[in-house]
Amino acid sequence: MITFESVSKLYPGGTQAVTDLDLQIATGSFTVLVGPSGCGKTTSMRMINRMVAPTSGRILIDGQDVADIRAVTLRLGIGYVLQNAGLFPHRTVLDNIATVQRLLGLSKAQARAKAHEAMERVGLDASLATRYPAQLSGGQKQRVGVARALAADPPILLMDEPFSAVDPIVRLELQQEVAHLQAEIKKTIVMVTHDIDEALILGDRIAVLAPGGVLHQYASPIDILARPATDFVASLVAKDRGFRALSFETLTGLGTTALPVPGPEGLIDMSALAPGWGVRVNRDSGTAAWIDADGAVFGPHPLVPADASLRTGLDAVLASPTSAALLVDGTGNIGSYFTLADLGPLLRPNEQARA
Protein backbone atom coordinates (compact mmCIF):
# COMPACT_ATOMS: atom_id res chain seq x y z
CA MET A 1 0.00 0.00 0.00
CA ILE A 2 1.28 3.46 -0.92
CA THR A 3 -0.30 6.15 1.24
CA PHE A 4 -0.21 9.90 0.66
CA GLU A 5 -1.02 11.69 3.93
CA SER A 6 -1.88 15.38 3.47
CA VAL A 7 0.97 15.80 1.02
CA SER A 8 1.70 19.27 -0.35
CA LYS A 9 4.50 20.57 -2.54
CA LEU A 10 5.40 24.23 -2.88
CA TYR A 11 8.33 24.73 -5.25
CA PRO A 12 10.91 27.39 -4.33
CA GLY A 13 9.67 29.65 -7.16
CA GLY A 14 6.28 29.83 -5.42
CA THR A 15 4.35 27.27 -7.51
CA GLN A 16 1.90 25.24 -5.45
CA ALA A 17 2.25 21.96 -7.39
CA VAL A 18 0.36 19.65 -4.99
CA THR A 19 -2.19 20.61 -2.33
CA ASP A 20 -3.05 18.48 0.65
CA LEU A 21 -3.17 15.20 -1.24
CA ASP A 22 -4.61 12.13 0.48
CA LEU A 23 -4.44 8.93 -1.55
CA GLN A 24 -4.32 5.23 -0.76
CA ILE A 25 -2.90 3.10 -3.54
CA ALA A 26 -3.59 -0.60 -2.95
CA THR A 27 -0.83 -3.15 -3.48
CA GLY A 28 -1.17 -4.79 -6.90
CA SER A 29 -3.45 -2.08 -8.29
CA PHE A 30 -2.99 0.01 -11.42
CA THR A 31 -3.52 3.63 -10.46
CA VAL A 32 -3.49 6.44 -13.00
CA LEU A 33 -2.92 10.09 -12.12
CA VAL A 34 -4.68 12.13 -14.77
CA GLY A 35 -5.28 15.82 -15.37
CA PRO A 36 -4.22 18.71 -17.58
CA SER A 37 -0.63 19.86 -17.94
CA GLY A 38 0.92 21.39 -14.84
CA CYS A 39 -1.53 19.98 -12.30
CA GLY A 40 1.14 18.19 -10.27
CA LYS A 41 0.90 14.63 -11.60
CA THR A 42 4.63 14.12 -12.12
CA THR A 43 5.47 15.91 -8.88
CA SER A 44 3.08 13.62 -6.97
CA MET A 45 4.55 10.52 -8.56
CA ARG A 46 8.16 11.57 -7.99
CA MET A 47 7.52 12.07 -4.31
CA ILE A 48 6.95 8.30 -4.06
CA ASN A 49 10.57 7.52 -4.94
CA ARG A 50 11.94 10.70 -3.32
CA MET A 51 13.00 12.37 -6.54
CA VAL A 52 10.97 15.27 -5.10
CA ALA A 53 10.55 15.93 -1.38
CA PRO A 54 7.15 17.05 -0.05
CA THR A 55 6.93 20.45 1.64
CA SER A 56 4.53 18.94 4.14
CA GLY A 57 2.78 15.63 4.73
CA ARG A 58 4.12 12.08 4.41
CA ILE A 59 4.24 9.26 1.91
CA LEU A 60 4.25 5.76 3.33
CA ILE A 61 5.01 2.47 1.61
CA ASP A 62 3.52 -0.39 3.62
CA GLY A 63 3.46 1.87 6.65
CA GLN A 64 7.03 3.11 6.37
CA ASP A 65 7.70 6.80 5.67
CA VAL A 66 9.75 6.99 2.45
CA ALA A 67 11.72 9.86 4.02
CA ASP A 68 13.19 7.26 6.41
CA ILE A 69 14.36 4.93 3.62
CA ARG A 70 17.71 5.58 1.91
CA ALA A 71 16.94 7.01 -1.53
CA VAL A 72 19.14 4.41 -3.28
CA THR A 73 17.51 1.49 -1.45
CA LEU A 74 14.05 2.91 -2.10
CA ARG A 75 14.65 3.35 -5.84
CA LEU A 76 16.02 -0.17 -6.30
CA GLY A 77 12.57 -1.42 -5.28
CA ILE A 78 10.73 0.99 -7.57
CA GLY A 79 10.92 0.66 -11.36
CA TYR A 80 10.63 3.90 -13.30
CA VAL A 81 9.59 4.26 -16.94
CA LEU A 82 10.16 7.67 -18.50
CA GLN A 83 8.34 9.45 -21.30
CA ASN A 84 11.08 9.04 -23.90
CA ALA A 85 12.24 5.72 -22.48
CA GLY A 86 15.35 7.47 -21.08
CA LEU A 87 17.72 4.83 -22.42
CA PHE A 88 21.51 5.10 -22.28
CA PRO A 89 22.43 5.77 -25.91
CA HIS A 90 25.88 4.17 -25.71
CA ARG A 91 24.65 0.88 -24.21
CA THR A 92 23.06 -2.00 -26.08
CA VAL A 93 19.44 -2.93 -25.47
CA LEU A 94 20.52 -5.86 -23.31
CA ASP A 95 22.87 -3.79 -21.19
CA ASN A 96 20.28 -1.03 -20.81
CA ILE A 97 17.87 -3.59 -19.41
CA ALA A 98 20.56 -5.18 -17.22
CA THR A 99 21.46 -1.83 -15.61
CA VAL A 100 19.49 -2.23 -12.39
CA GLN A 101 20.64 -5.80 -11.71
CA ARG A 102 24.21 -4.66 -12.18
CA LEU A 103 23.54 -1.97 -9.56
CA LEU A 104 22.07 -4.68 -7.36
CA GLY A 105 25.41 -6.49 -7.54
CA LEU A 106 24.65 -9.28 -10.02
CA SER A 107 27.45 -10.43 -12.30
CA LYS A 108 27.32 -9.31 -15.91
CA ALA A 109 26.28 -12.81 -17.05
CA GLN A 110 23.52 -13.11 -14.42
CA ALA A 111 22.23 -9.61 -15.17
CA ARG A 112 22.15 -10.32 -18.89
CA ALA A 113 20.28 -13.58 -18.34
CA LYS A 114 17.62 -11.67 -16.35
CA ALA A 115 17.56 -9.01 -19.07
CA HIS A 116 16.83 -11.67 -21.70
CA GLU A 117 13.88 -12.87 -19.61
CA ALA A 118 12.56 -9.31 -19.29
CA MET A 119 12.83 -8.81 -23.06
CA GLU A 120 10.73 -11.87 -23.65
CA ARG A 121 8.15 -10.72 -21.12
CA VAL A 122 7.53 -7.42 -22.93
CA GLY A 123 7.53 -8.98 -26.39
CA LEU A 124 10.94 -7.80 -27.59
CA ASP A 125 12.60 -10.05 -30.13
CA ALA A 126 15.91 -11.50 -28.90
CA SER A 127 17.59 -10.28 -32.09
CA LEU A 128 17.27 -6.70 -30.82
CA ALA A 129 19.50 -7.39 -27.79
CA THR A 130 22.69 -6.16 -29.43
CA ARG A 131 21.20 -3.02 -30.99
CA TYR A 132 21.69 0.50 -29.65
CA PRO A 133 18.69 2.72 -28.79
CA ALA A 134 19.17 4.86 -31.91
CA GLN A 135 18.54 1.73 -34.00
CA LEU A 136 15.07 1.13 -32.50
CA SER A 137 11.57 2.41 -33.31
CA GLY A 138 9.73 4.55 -30.75
CA GLY A 139 7.58 1.62 -29.67
CA GLN A 140 10.59 -0.67 -29.29
CA LYS A 141 12.37 1.95 -27.17
CA GLN A 142 9.38 2.16 -24.84
CA ARG A 143 9.32 -1.64 -24.55
CA VAL A 144 13.00 -1.56 -23.60
CA GLY A 145 12.15 1.10 -21.00
CA VAL A 146 9.42 -1.14 -19.55
CA ALA A 147 11.70 -4.21 -19.65
CA ARG A 148 14.44 -2.29 -17.83
CA ALA A 149 12.02 -1.14 -15.15
CA LEU A 150 10.70 -4.69 -14.70
CA ALA A 151 13.98 -6.59 -14.93
CA ALA A 152 14.85 -6.27 -11.25
CA ASP A 153 11.30 -7.39 -10.40
CA PRO A 154 10.46 -4.35 -8.25
CA PRO A 155 7.13 -4.48 -6.40
CA ILE A 156 6.30 -0.93 -7.53
CA LEU A 157 6.43 0.52 -11.03
CA LEU A 158 6.13 4.24 -11.79
CA MET A 159 5.37 5.27 -15.36
CA ASP A 160 5.49 8.89 -16.51
CA GLU A 161 3.54 9.37 -19.76
CA PRO A 162 5.13 6.15 -21.05
CA PHE A 163 3.27 6.10 -24.36
CA SER A 164 3.05 9.75 -25.29
CA ALA A 165 5.97 9.79 -27.72
CA VAL A 166 4.71 6.99 -29.98
CA ASP A 167 2.12 7.07 -32.75
CA PRO A 168 -1.51 6.17 -31.93
CA ILE A 169 -1.39 2.61 -33.29
CA VAL A 170 1.79 1.63 -31.47
CA ARG A 171 0.38 3.41 -28.45
CA LEU A 172 -2.71 1.22 -28.46
CA GLU A 173 -0.54 -1.88 -28.86
CA LEU A 174 1.69 -0.87 -25.95
CA GLN A 175 -1.33 -0.05 -23.78
CA GLN A 176 -2.78 -3.49 -24.43
CA GLU A 177 0.55 -5.16 -23.71
CA VAL A 178 0.95 -3.31 -20.44
CA ALA A 179 -2.63 -4.23 -19.46
CA HIS A 180 -1.89 -7.92 -20.17
CA LEU A 181 1.44 -7.74 -18.42
CA GLN A 182 -0.15 -6.23 -15.34
CA ALA A 183 -2.81 -8.95 -15.26
CA GLU A 184 0.09 -11.43 -15.14
CA ILE A 185 2.60 -9.79 -12.81
CA LYS A 186 0.31 -7.75 -10.52
CA LYS A 187 2.78 -5.02 -9.64
CA THR A 188 1.65 -1.87 -7.94
CA ILE A 189 1.68 0.50 -10.90
CA VAL A 190 1.31 4.27 -10.72
CA MET A 191 1.09 5.94 -14.10
CA VAL A 192 0.87 9.58 -15.10
CA THR A 193 -1.02 10.67 -18.20
CA HIS A 194 -2.94 13.69 -19.45
CA ASP A 195 -5.03 11.39 -21.67
CA ILE A 196 -8.32 10.49 -19.98
CA ASP A 197 -8.97 7.67 -22.47
CA GLU A 198 -5.65 6.06 -21.60
CA ALA A 199 -6.48 6.42 -17.91
CA LEU A 200 -9.89 4.79 -18.40
CA ILE A 201 -8.45 1.90 -20.41
CA LEU A 202 -5.62 1.06 -18.03
CA GLY A 203 -6.53 2.19 -14.54
CA ASP A 204 -8.19 0.14 -11.80
CA ARG A 205 -8.42 3.45 -10.02
CA ILE A 206 -8.05 6.94 -11.42
CA ALA A 207 -6.99 10.02 -9.48
CA VAL A 208 -8.15 13.18 -11.25
CA LEU A 209 -5.99 16.18 -10.38
CA ALA A 210 -6.85 19.80 -11.14
CA PRO A 211 -4.48 22.81 -11.32
CA GLY A 212 -2.69 23.38 -8.04
CA GLY A 213 -2.49 19.62 -7.54
CA VAL A 214 -5.96 19.42 -6.02
CA LEU A 215 -7.51 15.95 -6.05
CA HIS A 216 -11.06 16.08 -7.43
CA GLN A 217 -11.92 12.39 -7.59
CA TYR A 218 -10.29 9.05 -6.87
CA ALA A 219 -12.45 6.22 -8.16
CA SER A 220 -12.84 3.35 -10.63
CA PRO A 221 -13.17 4.19 -14.36
CA ILE A 222 -16.87 3.39 -14.39
CA ASP A 223 -17.51 5.66 -11.38
CA ILE A 224 -15.54 8.49 -12.96
CA LEU A 225 -17.66 8.15 -16.10
CA ALA A 226 -21.02 7.57 -14.49
CA ARG A 227 -20.68 9.76 -11.42
CA PRO A 228 -18.14 12.54 -11.94
CA ALA A 229 -17.64 14.13 -8.52
CA THR A 230 -17.14 17.72 -9.70
CA ASP A 231 -17.72 19.89 -12.77
CA PHE A 232 -13.99 19.67 -13.44
CA VAL A 233 -14.12 15.85 -13.68
CA ALA A 234 -17.33 16.05 -15.71
CA SER A 235 -15.71 18.39 -18.24
CA LEU A 236 -12.66 16.12 -18.48
CA VAL A 237 -14.77 13.09 -19.39
CA ALA A 238 -17.63 14.95 -21.08
CA LYS A 239 -16.79 14.19 -24.68
CA ASP A 240 -18.15 10.80 -25.74
CA ARG A 241 -18.85 9.86 -22.13
CA GLY A 242 -21.87 7.70 -22.86
CA PHE A 243 -20.04 5.94 -25.66
CA ARG A 244 -16.97 5.30 -23.49
CA ALA A 245 -19.16 3.89 -20.74
CA LEU A 246 -20.26 1.17 -23.14
CA SER A 247 -16.76 -0.32 -22.86
CA PHE A 248 -17.46 -1.12 -19.23
CA GLU A 249 -20.94 -2.58 -19.72
CA THR A 250 -21.39 -6.21 -20.78
CA LEU A 251 -23.84 -7.98 -23.06
CA THR A 252 -25.47 -9.66 -20.05
CA GLY A 253 -29.23 -9.88 -20.55
CA LEU A 254 -28.98 -9.54 -24.32
CA GLY A 255 -31.96 -10.97 -26.18
CA THR A 256 -30.84 -13.22 -29.05
CA THR A 257 -32.39 -15.31 -31.81
CA ALA A 258 -31.37 -18.90 -32.59
CA LEU A 259 -29.52 -19.36 -35.88
CA PRO A 260 -31.16 -21.66 -38.46
CA VAL A 261 -29.35 -24.93 -39.18
CA PRO A 262 -26.66 -24.43 -41.89
CA GLY A 263 -27.53 -25.64 -45.38
CA PRO A 264 -25.21 -26.95 -48.12
CA GLU A 265 -21.63 -25.61 -47.93
CA GLY A 266 -22.36 -24.14 -44.50
CA LEU A 267 -24.61 -21.36 -45.79
CA ILE A 268 -27.09 -20.25 -43.14
CA ASP A 269 -30.35 -18.89 -44.52
CA MET A 270 -31.00 -15.54 -42.81
CA SER A 271 -34.07 -14.52 -44.79
CA ALA A 272 -36.09 -14.31 -41.57
CA LEU A 273 -33.75 -11.45 -40.62
CA ALA A 274 -33.31 -9.85 -44.05
CA PRO A 275 -34.97 -11.27 -47.19
CA GLY A 276 -32.51 -13.02 -49.48
CA TRP A 277 -29.53 -12.80 -47.10
CA GLY A 278 -27.37 -15.64 -45.82
CA VAL A 279 -24.29 -15.93 -43.61
CA ARG A 280 -21.33 -18.29 -43.56
CA VAL A 281 -19.13 -18.87 -40.50
CA ASN A 282 -15.37 -19.34 -40.63
CA ARG A 283 -14.53 -20.95 -37.29
CA ASP A 284 -10.78 -20.86 -37.87
CA SER A 285 -10.64 -17.10 -38.20
CA GLY A 286 -13.57 -16.43 -35.84
CA THR A 287 -15.39 -14.46 -38.50
CA ALA A 288 -18.61 -14.50 -40.52
CA ALA A 289 -19.30 -13.41 -44.09
CA TRP A 290 -22.72 -12.05 -45.11
CA ILE A 291 -24.03 -12.88 -48.57
CA ASP A 292 -26.82 -10.89 -50.24
CA ALA A 293 -29.51 -12.09 -52.68
CA ASP A 294 -27.17 -11.49 -55.65
CA GLY A 295 -24.38 -13.53 -54.07
CA ALA A 296 -22.25 -10.47 -53.14
CA VAL A 297 -20.07 -11.24 -50.10
CA PHE A 298 -19.65 -8.76 -47.22
CA GLY A 299 -16.98 -9.40 -44.64
CA PRO A 300 -15.23 -10.92 -42.88
CA HIS A 301 -17.04 -9.63 -39.78
CA PRO A 302 -15.93 -10.66 -36.29
CA LEU A 303 -18.01 -13.06 -34.21
CA VAL A 304 -18.91 -11.52 -30.84
CA PRO A 305 -18.01 -13.42 -27.65
CA ALA A 306 -20.93 -13.56 -25.20
CA ASP A 307 -18.76 -11.91 -22.52
CA ALA A 308 -17.70 -9.01 -24.79
CA SER A 309 -18.42 -5.39 -23.89
CA LEU A 310 -21.53 -3.61 -25.04
CA ARG A 311 -19.27 -1.41 -27.16
CA THR A 312 -17.87 -4.45 -28.98
CA GLY A 313 -21.44 -5.66 -29.60
CA LEU A 314 -22.50 -2.26 -30.88
CA ASP A 315 -19.45 -1.94 -33.12
CA ALA A 316 -20.22 -5.37 -34.60
CA VAL A 317 -23.85 -4.63 -35.51
CA LEU A 318 -23.03 -1.16 -36.82
CA ALA A 319 -20.42 -2.66 -39.15
CA SER A 320 -22.73 -5.45 -40.35
CA PRO A 321 -24.71 -5.02 -43.61
CA THR A 322 -27.74 -6.60 -41.89
CA SER A 323 -27.30 -4.77 -38.55
CA ALA A 324 -26.91 -8.19 -36.94
CA ALA A 325 -23.92 -10.07 -35.47
CA LEU A 326 -23.31 -13.69 -34.54
CA LEU A 327 -22.62 -14.60 -30.93
CA VAL A 328 -20.09 -17.20 -29.66
CA ASP A 329 -20.80 -18.59 -26.21
CA GLY A 330 -18.22 -19.63 -23.61
CA THR A 331 -17.98 -23.15 -25.07
CA GLY A 332 -17.26 -21.93 -28.60
CA ASN A 333 -20.79 -22.66 -29.78
CA ILE A 334 -22.10 -20.29 -32.49
CA GLY A 335 -25.87 -20.76 -32.17
CA SER A 336 -27.45 -17.33 -32.10
CA TYR A 337 -27.39 -13.78 -33.40
CA PHE A 338 -28.49 -10.36 -32.17
CA THR A 339 -29.51 -7.15 -33.86
CA LEU A 340 -29.26 -3.45 -33.20
CA ALA A 341 -32.84 -3.64 -31.87
CA ASP A 342 -31.76 -6.34 -29.35
CA LEU A 343 -29.09 -3.96 -28.01
CA GLY A 344 -31.69 -1.24 -27.41
CA PRO A 345 -32.75 -2.32 -23.90
CA LEU A 346 -29.09 -2.56 -22.84
CA LEU A 347 -28.25 0.84 -24.31
CA ARG A 348 -31.13 2.77 -22.77
CA PRO A 349 -29.98 2.54 -19.12
CA ASN A 350 -26.82 4.30 -20.30
CA GLU A 351 -28.84 6.97 -22.02
CA GLN A 352 -30.58 7.62 -18.69
CA ALA A 353 -27.29 7.65 -16.77
CA ARG A 354 -25.99 10.22 -19.21
CA ALA A 355 -29.01 12.51 -18.97
Ligand SMILES: Nc1ncnc2c1ncn2[C@@H]1O[C@H](COP(=O)(O)OP(=O)(O)OP(=O)(O)O)[C@@H](O)[C@H]1O
Ligand atom coordinates in the same frame (compact mmCIF):
# COMPACT_ATOMS: atom_id res chain seq x y z
N1 LIG B 1 11.58 21.78 -10.22
C1 LIG B 1 10.56 22.66 -10.30
N2 LIG B 1 10.71 23.93 -9.85
C2 LIG B 1 9.68 24.79 -9.89
N3 LIG B 1 8.46 24.52 -10.36
C3 LIG B 1 8.25 23.27 -10.83
C4 LIG B 1 9.29 22.28 -10.83
N4 LIG B 1 8.78 21.14 -11.35
C5 LIG B 1 7.50 21.39 -11.67
N5 LIG B 1 7.17 22.67 -11.36
C6 LIG B 1 5.87 23.30 -11.54
O1 LIG B 1 4.94 22.62 -10.72
C7 LIG B 1 3.69 22.48 -11.41
C8 LIG B 1 3.33 21.01 -11.51
O2 LIG B 1 4.28 20.35 -12.36
P1 LIG B 1 4.19 18.80 -12.73
O3 LIG B 1 5.31 18.51 -13.66
O4 LIG B 1 4.10 18.03 -11.48
O5 LIG B 1 2.79 18.76 -13.46
P2 LIG B 1 2.20 17.68 -14.45
O6 LIG B 1 0.78 17.59 -14.13
O7 LIG B 1 3.02 16.44 -14.39
O8 LIG B 1 2.40 18.40 -15.84
P3 LIG B 1 2.76 17.80 -17.31
O9 LIG B 1 1.61 16.97 -17.72
O10 LIG B 1 2.90 19.06 -18.13
O11 LIG B 1 4.05 17.05 -17.14
C9 LIG B 1 3.87 23.16 -12.76
O12 LIG B 1 3.36 24.47 -12.67
C10 LIG B 1 5.37 23.18 -12.95
O13 LIG B 1 5.76 24.29 -13.73
